[in-house]
Amino acid sequence: MLSVSNLSKKYASGFSALKNVSLEIQPGEIFALLGPNGAGKTTLISIICGIVNASEGTVTVGGHDNVRDYRAARAMIGLVPQELTTDAFESVWDTVSFSRGLFGKPANPQHIEKVLKSLSLWDKKDNKIRTLSGGMKRRLLIAKALSHEPQVLFLDEPTAGVDVALRRDMWELVRSLRDTGVTIILTTHYIEEAEEMADRIGVISHGELILVEEKAELMRKLGKKQLTLNLQQPLAELPAALSGYQLALSGEGSELTYTYDGRDESVDIVGLLKAISDAGVAFKDLQTSQSSLEDIFVDLVKDRSASA
Numbered sequence: 001m002l003s004v005s006n007l008s009k010k011y012a013s014g015f016s017a018l019k020n021v022s023l024e025i026q027p028g029e030i031f032a033l034l035g036p037n038g039a040g041k042t043t044l045i046s047i048i049c050g051i052v053n054a055s056e057g058t059v060t061v062g063g064h065d066n067v068r069d070y071r072a073a074r075a076m077i078g079l080v081p082q083e084l085t086t087d088a089f090e091s092v093w094d095t096v097s098f099s100r101g102l103f104g105k106p107a108n109p110q111h112i113e114k115v116l117k118s119l120s121l122w123d124k125k126d127n128k129i130r131t132l133s134g135g136m137k138r139r140l141l142i143a144k145a146l147s148h149e150p151q152v153l154f155l156d157e158p159t160a161g162v163d164v165a166l167r168r169d170m171w172e173l174v175r176s177l178r179d180t181g182v183t184i185i186l187t188t189h190y191i192e193e194a195e196e197m198a199d200r201i202g203v204i205s206h207g208e209l210i211l212v213e214e215k216a217e218l219m220r221k222l223g224k225k226q227l228t229l230n231l232q233q234p235l236a237e238l239p240a241a242l243s244g245y246q247l248a249l250s251g252e253g254s255e256l257t258y259t260y261d262g263r264d265e266s267v268d269i270v271g272l273l274k275a276i277s278d279a280g281v282a283f284k285d286l287q288t289s290q291s292s293l294e295d296i297f298v299d300l301v302k303d304r305s306a307s308a
């Protein structure tokens with residue numbers, strides 16, 4: 001459906017926002033591009049959609065080169081931008097119908113009606129945009145992006161700054177769109193969102209696509225948790241009775257840390273604490289922590305340079 005090869009972007013400022021990114025997207029999948037702010041997500045989407053020019057590399061959409069065959073490529077794409085920009089004084093119906101016209105498609109009121117109904121905007125069709133709530137405005141942007149019947153839909157941070165209930169509605173909606181056969185590529189800086197939505201996840205950091213993986217596999221890697229015990233007495237070394245556990249001493253022997261997979265049901269913390277106490281190790285406090293996105297990136301980049 002989409003093929004990105006060796007894409008790089010250097011902005012006029014000299015800043016390299018994308019470095020040699022290659023990616024293949026299959027028809028009908030939901031792909032999440034996960035990365036922190038400034039990673040290059042919007043730049044990548046903007047190049048694919050033909051809003052920003054690449055410095056190097058090529059993009060094809062449904063086999064159409066997005067530079068040489070721009071109109072055909074762009075017609076296959078719907079883009080829901082990160083920023084909410086709409087004309088406050090137009091009606092819902094007019095703005096969505098007009099969007100379709102921009103792609104040179106003949107008017108199709110049945111299609112516009114179907115789109116508005118699927119987004120629960122039908123009863124607002126005659127409302128001026130400025131009267132819509134924030135959630136409705138987001139849905140309106142999706143309606144505009146779907147107005148010309150695209151095969152690939154890009155959602156750039158669809159739920160950034162959105163409350164939890166609206167986020168769940170948005171996820172529901174994205175799934176139902178996929179069920180209609182639309183390929184979906186969304187960007188997010190929320191791990192939870194990528195986990196909830198995606199079939200595959202690409203992690204982007206400092207302009208590099210550092211990995212692309214099936215969700216299940218990536219989540220196994222992301223789910224790392226750590227239990228830290230603050231010991232009453234520092235230990236010079238781990239008691240032999242505890243050698244079978246993934247334990248490590250830190251803080252000059254005053255802390256015992258246990259690293260485990262937070263999603264692994266077979267992890268037995270109670271059993272571990274009992275074994276520690278049976279080994280005669282007393283602790284005064286304990287905490288658990290979960291690896292943050294930032295930690296994960298650091299780990300991923302480290303693993304990668306170690307194996308390179």
Ligand SMILES: Nc1ncnc2c1ncn2[C@@H]1O[C@H](COP(=O)(O)OP(=O)(O)O)[C@@H](O)[C@H]1O
Pocket residue numbers: 011012013015017035036037038039040041042043044
């Ligand atoms: N027009 C521009 N000129 C120079 N630098 C830019 C421009 N647009 C974005 N950048 C920089 O490129 C990097 C990636 O930005 P962006 O693609 O918006 O990231 P994301 O969407 O992942 O937050 C950022 O460091 C940003 O400041």
Ligand SMILES: [Mg+2]
Pocket residue numbers: 041042043082156157
């Ligand atoms: Mg962005």
